[in-house]
Amino acid sequence: MTTDATPRTPRGQALVIPALLGPAIAFIVALLLSALAIMFVNSAYHYTGTHVEPRVTFDAYRRFFTDPFYASVMWQEVRLAGLATIVCLVVGYPTAYAIAKIRKTGWVIAAYVLVFSPLLTSSIVRAYGWFVILERGGPVNWLLLRLHLVSAPVRLIFNFTGVEIALIHVLLPFTVFPILSILLRTDPALREAAADLGATRVQTFVRVTWPLSFPGLYAAAQLTFVLAMNAYVTPQLLGGGRVQVLPLLIYQDISDLNWPLASVEAIALIALVWITMLVSNLLFRRRLATVGERG
Amino acid sequence: MTGGRRDPVAITLWVVLGLVGVYMLAPLAFVVVDSFNPSTYGEFPLAGFTLHWYTNAAAVPEFRTGLANSLVVAVGATVVAIVLGTLAAYGLARYRFRGREWARSFLLLPIIVPAIVFGAALFLLYIRIGLYGTRTGLVLGHALLGLPFVMSIVAASLQTLGREYEEAAMDLGANPFVTFFRVTIPSIRPGLIVGALFAFVTSWDQVDVSLFLTRPRNNTLPIAMFNYEQNYQDPTLAALSTVLIGFAVILVLLAVSVLKTQEYRRLVERR
Numbered sequence: 001m002t003t004d005a006t007p008r009t010p011r012g013q014a015l016v017i018p019a020l021l022g023p024a025i026a027f028i029v030a031l032l033l034s035a036l037a038i039m040f041v042n043s044a045y046h047y048t049g050t051h052v053e054p055r056v057t058f059d060a061y062r063r064f065f066t067d068p069f070y071a072s073v074m075w076q077e078v079r080l081a082g083l084a085t086i087v088c089l090v091v092g093y094p095t096a097y098a099i100a101k102i103r104k105t106g107w108v109i110a111a112y113v114l115v116f117s118p119l120l121t122s123s124i125v126r127a128y129g130w131f132v133i134l135e136r137g138g139p140v141n142w143l144l145l146r147l148h149l150v151s152a153p154v155r156l157i158f159n160f161t162g163v164e165i166a167l168i169h170v171l172l173p174f175t176v177f178p179i180l181s182i183l184l185r186t187d188p189a190l191r192e193a194a195a196d197l198g199a200t201r202v203q204t205f206v207r208v209t210w211p212l213s214f215p216g217l218y219a220a221a222q223l224t225f226v227l228a229m230n231a232y233v234t235p236q237l238l239g240g241g242r243v244q245v246l247p248l249l250i251y252q253d254i255s256d257l258n259w260p261l262a263s264v265e266a267i268a269l270i271a272l273v274w275i276t277m278l279v280s281n282l283l284f285r286r287r288l289a290t291v292g293e294r295g
Numbered sequence: 296m297t298g299g300r301r302d303p304v305a306i307t308l309w310v311v312l313g314l315v316g317v318y319m320l321a322p323l324a325f326v327v328v329d330s331f332n333p334s335t336y337g338e339f340p341l342a343g344f345t346l347h348w349y350t351n352a353a354a355v356p357e358f359r360t361g362l363a364n365s366l367v368v369a370v371g372a373t374v375v376a377i378v379l380g381t382l383a384a385y386g387l388a389r390y391r392f393r394g395r396e397w398a399r400s401f402l403l404l405p406i407i408v409p410a411i412v413f414g415a416a417l418f419l420l421y422i423r424i425g426l427y428g429t430r431t432g433l434v435l436g437h438a439l440l441g442l443p444f445v446m447s448i449v450a451a452s453l454q455t456l457g458r459e460y461e462e463a464a465m466d467l468g469a470n471p472f473v474t475f476f477r478v479t480i481p482s483i484r485p486g487l488i489v490g491a492l493f494a495f496v497t498s499w500d501q502v503d504v505s506l507f508l509t510r511p512r513n514n515t516l517p518i519a520m521f522n523y524e525q526n527y528q529d530p531t532l533a534a535l536s537t538v539l540i541g542f543a544v545i546l547v548l549l550a551v552s553v554l555k556t557q558e559y560r561r562l563v564e565r566r
Contacts, residue, residue, distance in 0.1 A: 020386030021398055024379040024442060028404055031439050035416035036408070042419055095315045098308035113547070114316035118323060120543035122500035124520045125536040129322025131524075132329045132533065137338040139325065169322065172315070201304070230409035232503050237524060247411040251506060254415050263419075266412040273409070 043263035052259050060260035064268065074272060077245040080160070080235070081228035084167045085175075088224045091168075092175035093217065099176070100183040116173050123170060127237040130166040131157060134238075158240030167234045171227055175220045182216030183209075215288060222277060229273050246272070323540055330533035337530060348534035358535060360512070361519035368430060368515060369498040372437035376494040377487065379438070380445030385479070387446075388453035406443045410503035413440075418507035428510035436504050441494030448493065452486025453479075492550055 046057040064070050099111045118126055133140055134156035141153040156162050186209065194204040232247040239248075246269040253262035333343040352358060387399055405413070417436050418427065426432035460482060464474040480487070502517045509518050524532055 017386055017390055017392055020382045020390075021402075024383035024402055024446070025398065027379055027439065027442070028401065031417070031420075031435060032405060032408065032413065035413070035420040038419045038423065039412075039416040091311075091315060094308060094311045098312040101305075101308065109551070111312060111316075114312075114319050117543070117547060118319055120496060120546060121323065121536070121540055122517045122520075123502060124517050124524065125326060125539060126322050128520075128524055128532055128536060129326045131528070132325045132337050133321060135337060137334070137336055139339045142339045166322075169318065172319065226409075230411055230503075232411045232506075233521070237521075247409070247503075250411055250415050254418060254507060259419060262415055266409075266415050269409060270412060 039263045039266060042259045043267055045260045047258050047260050051257055060258075060264040063261065064264045070265075070268075073244045073246060073249065074268070076160075076243070077229060078272070078276075080164065080167065080243070080245065081225050083164060084171055084228045085221055085225045087164075087168050088171050088175035089217065089221055092172055092220065093179055095172075096176045096179035096183055099180055115176055118169065119173050123233040124237070126170055127166055127234050130162065130169065130238060134162055134165065157238055158242055160239075160243055162238040163235050163243045166238045167228060167231060170231070170234055171224050174227055175224045178220040178223060179213060179216045182213050182219075186212050218284060218288060222280070225276065226273055229269065229276075326533050326536045327540065329530050330537045332530050332533070335529045337528075348530040349538075351531045352535040352538075355519075355523070355531065357514060357519040357523070358516065361514050361516035364430065364433075364513065365499060365516040368433045368437060369495050371430075371434035372441055372498040373491050373494040375434065375438035376441035376445045377491050380442050380490065380494075381449050381487065383442075384446045384449035384453060385475070388450045389458065402446050403443045405439050410440065410501075414504035414507040417504065421508060427508065428513055430513070432508050433505060433515065436508055437498035437501055438494070440501065440504065441497045444493040444497065445490040448490040449483060449486050452483040456482050489550065492546065496546070 042052065043060060044056045044058050046053045046055045046059055095115065099108065099115070102108050102111060132138055135141075136153045136155075138156075140156060141150075144150045144154060156165070190208055190212070191204055194208045195201075199207065230247060231245070232251065235243050235245050236248055236251075246265050250262050250265045250269070253259070253265065328341065329337055330348055331344050331346070332338070332341050333345045333347070334341075383398075383402055387395060387402075414436075417432075421427040421429075421432050426435070456479075460478050461474050464478045465471070469477065500517060501515070502521060505515050505518050506521075509515060514522070520532060520535065
């Protein structure tokens, strides 16, 4: 591979680079940055109860930070995303490890299809599938009743449990992929060397495989958490209005024409995610740095 | 897997993989089963077999207009994302300049901002410039979401390709444009196809951004389905979803047949 071959500087490069990168960058500035700027301005405006008045009052911020409702929504969202992340890591690591260990090409492809094919259907289809499985007359309740584990159908949708089950399903492929990617990149010679030097399989795993795969695990955790925090469809369709998270409030307030409040909620969502990332990066900085040196 | 037939670690891993497989496929499998369910309320086990929900799904006008709208928007968004993304990828992969890393991070911005936030912000922008409820607005919004994927995938293909062939073409007298279209583009075709598939699927399955930009009579298919699910919840949606799952299977087969690249071998083949 010639990833970073000697850079040639053709004549007229000063014009070529803006011509190549300019359109994409201009597109992002025109659409994304300007939209975010307008949202930022809106967050400071005044909402009369029926419409927005372009008067800077910061009312929406005041309401967001004083009404305990918003703190409870954020707490519920962090719990939902945190639990989903933990379950995805606990299930996703052995899954990735198993896929990395399969030898036969046919089985590898089968495993990929199992884990990653749900990504090709929209979140609506997947949420609907969980609705079918978990509803009162669905197969799960049928099985529980047949086995006499319950005497009446259990409520599995329109609550925290239902949202969590479906959310983990949506997120698991995103957890497995970064872990799998790093497990496949790890040089098998390192494991063989450990075994040759007399390490047991447990020792090889604890001292070689696990520390080398830690950056992948960490990346998977961050990705899973961020996607869980930003999820809209799953909490909406399986929560049935009983599980409130910021993305649902954002859509609700935009529909109610309370754009300042929706804007503040959007800013809060971004801030919440970024702060979590920052704190976790600080907490794990030393751990990740030592892995980098060893790897 | 390594180890003998009775190796407990190997057995445990197979069991985990099997359970995860069941969990991942369960919702899709039950959607397919439910699409033939004669009961309106999705009672299990099935009391019979019907194709009623398929004819029902085909008759819902929102699904028809949604399908047409989604196809047009997805194709438009893919074209915009491929053109802008390939140009940017070429600039990043073939030139060294100041601010290159900065430019790369900037181009990834659309996937860092939560889609739901982008949707709300775009709504506030579109209301001002008259793009709210238009197809153009949807195409542009979806193209922005696909852009980082196309850029990363095409840049990766360009880097594995190397620049020897391009240099050879230039040395033989081809100008940069001829070289780009006759040498570079054909050589990175797999990357372009995968990038296009990503951009297409991103738009095709998009909900979070589309929610804010569509008017009731101008919905995309996922939004029409989303509204239907909130109002009716009969197996009509299962029938439509089954058709869409079939469509996704075809896309997977297409992608697998195209993906003969190094990345694919690294993922699938074992030493």
